[in-house]
Amino acid sequence: MILLAPMEGLLDFSLRDVLTRVGGIDRCVSEFIRVTDRVLPDRVFTRVMPELLSGSLTPAGVPVRAQLLGSDPAVLADNAAALARLHPAGIDLNFGCPAKTVNRHRGGAVLLDEPELVHAIVVAVRRAVPAAMPVSAKMRLGNQDDSRMLECAHAIASAGADELVVHGRTKLQGYRPPAYWEQIALIREAVTIPVIANGEIWTVDDALRCREVSGCHALMLGRGIVADPGLALAIRSPQQPSVEWPTVLPLLAVYWRCIARHVEPRHRAGRLKQWLNLMRRRFAGAQALYDTVRAINDSVAVEQLLSATAAAPAHHFHQASSPPISVSEMTW
Known part of the structure; x- marks a missing residue:
């Protein structure tokens, strides 16, 4: 478990x-x-x-x-x-x-x-x-x-x-x-x-x-x-390939859309940076994105930056208790 x-x-x-x-x-x-x-x-x-x-x-x-x-x-x-x-x-x-x-x-x-x-x-x-x-x-x-x-x-x-x-x-x-x-x-x-x-x-x-x-x-x-x-x-499943940055990247845009519904604009960028800050341990791409957004506090500017991830390929994620769900199927 x-x-x-x-x-x-x-x-x-x-x-x-x-x-x-x-x-x-x-x-x-x-x-x-x-x-x-x-x-x-x-x-x-x-x-x-x-x-x-x-x-x-x-x-x-x-x-x-x-x-x-x-x-x-x-x-x-x-x-x-x-x-x-x-x-x-x-x-x-x-x-x-x-x-x-x-x-x-x-x-x-x-x-x-x-x-x-x-x-x-x-x-x-x-x-x-x-x-x-x-x-x-x-x-x-x-x-x-x-x-x-x-x-x-x-x-x-x-x-x-x-x-x-x-x-x-x-x-x-x-x-x-x-x-x-x-x-x-x-x-x-x-x-x-x-x-x-x-x-x-x-x-x-x-x-x-x-x-x-x-x-x-x-x-x-x-x-x-x-x-x-x-x-x-x-x-x-240690034998399975690990999840890599191209798979994780679209999740940031999904996360942003979710926090935009309940977090004040002035705090949204900080929330995203918190997550990126931890992901820097694992993904070089997270480090690069963190360096880009680190000085940005305007939520509109962050959203514009993240919109570029929308074109990333949708990867499928497997959930043990439910059928696979793709990023494009996530609703909020």
Whole structure:
């Protein structure tokens, strides 16, 4: 199983749509929905996760779980119950976000210093939603260190979670390599629920080593698949030719059309640059295009530049759960 990670500010429903159409992804998780002291209206849930309006599926038919972030078990439970009425593919709980703003407000990875509270949150949410609705969680190895990682994993599993994603670094370690996959192996051995490995999976070789070291067959891909949209397909079929830049290039125009529908003009160029910046790791063509658009902030100028990609040949992308879809068939 290969999951698509949430990435706040980048991997939203627009990029989920594009990447799941490329193929190889079994399930996605939305960006976090911040819960504080009240039940959120449906429009907040659907703004972060518009797939809720389409059966909790991306246009390619890939299910999406809604992720909640907060620290009050009762309020999280009430929001989970409200969210459940919109029929998400599941509820995911965030115990891994390393952002300082989030942590200052007692959310994300800082909660890993309080395993009892983590347990209470999962218990409350599990009780609040239908028994058939999956409840999963994502955690890091800890906040400042990994001394309580097994305690936190046990807290999540014993509270009734169906699944646990582990990012192989502490909050203090941020995103600095390496990811400590061997620590994920200790968690996997300590709990009875399925454990999914996450962190520093940029290539097929990384995926194979992560599986070997962590003992987890299931993986969650984040920056690696944003940098290489064909990574999930390549992991599934290493013998197949990898997706190259002429295939990826038309996706940029598709992505631009999507963000143009919900992102303010002054922010659109920045979103495109974020994606290109990561793809520079994998594609020389992305580096060249990034160098061209780097100084351009006017959305009209960027759109004119991307319009040149419209003449690129349409390549077909295979999705395990649906028939092949070509770029020309993508609708928004």
